[in-house]
Amino acid sequence: xxxxxxxxxxxxxxxxxxxxxxxxxxxxxxxxxxxxxxxxxxxxxxxxxxxxxxxxxxxxxxxxxxxxxxxxxxxxxxxxxxxxxxxxxxxxxxxxxxx
Numbered sequence: 001x002x003x004x005x006x007x008x009x010x011x012x013x014x015x016x017x018x019x020x021x022x023x024x025x026x027x028x029x030x031x032x033x034x035x036x037x038x039x040x041x042x043x044x045x046x047x048x049x050x051x052x053x054x055x056x057x058x059x060x061x062x063x064x065x066x067x068x069x070x071x072x073x074x075x076x077x078x079x080x081x082x083x084x085x086x087x088x089x090x091x092x093x094x095x096x097x098x099x
Contacts, residue, residue, distance in 0.1 A: 002040050005084055013084040018043040019050040021057060022085050024075040026068070034090050036075060050078045 002020070007013045014022075020043045024036035041057065044050040054076045065073045079085060 002043065004087075007084055007086060012087040014038065014040055014087055015082055015084045016040055016043050016079075017081050018045065019047055019081060020044065020079050020083075021050055021054045022077040022079055023057065024077065024089070026072050026074055027088075028072065028090075034071065036089050038085050038087055038089060040085075047078065047080075054078050 001018075002014065002016045005013050005015050020040045022038050023041050024038045026035075027037045028035040042050070042053050044053060058076050061074050061076070077085070
């Protein structure tokens, strides 16, 4: 079952008690501020069926996003049961390289 929950830092998140496919829709601006609105599109009994559904979704999305810059394309994730995904998230910052 899909539920709205809070992350460890009390941010709005979503989860499911089954394997699930998360669609992260680009909602940032042209200046490069990366924001993604996430939603769970489907739930599955096992990883393999979730992966298959995610691949089909990516195939259909790639036709719509063909002319977008890579950093502005939607993302698709397969998440294990009870994995919390933030409802609105940015792109992770690159860590400085260690010497």
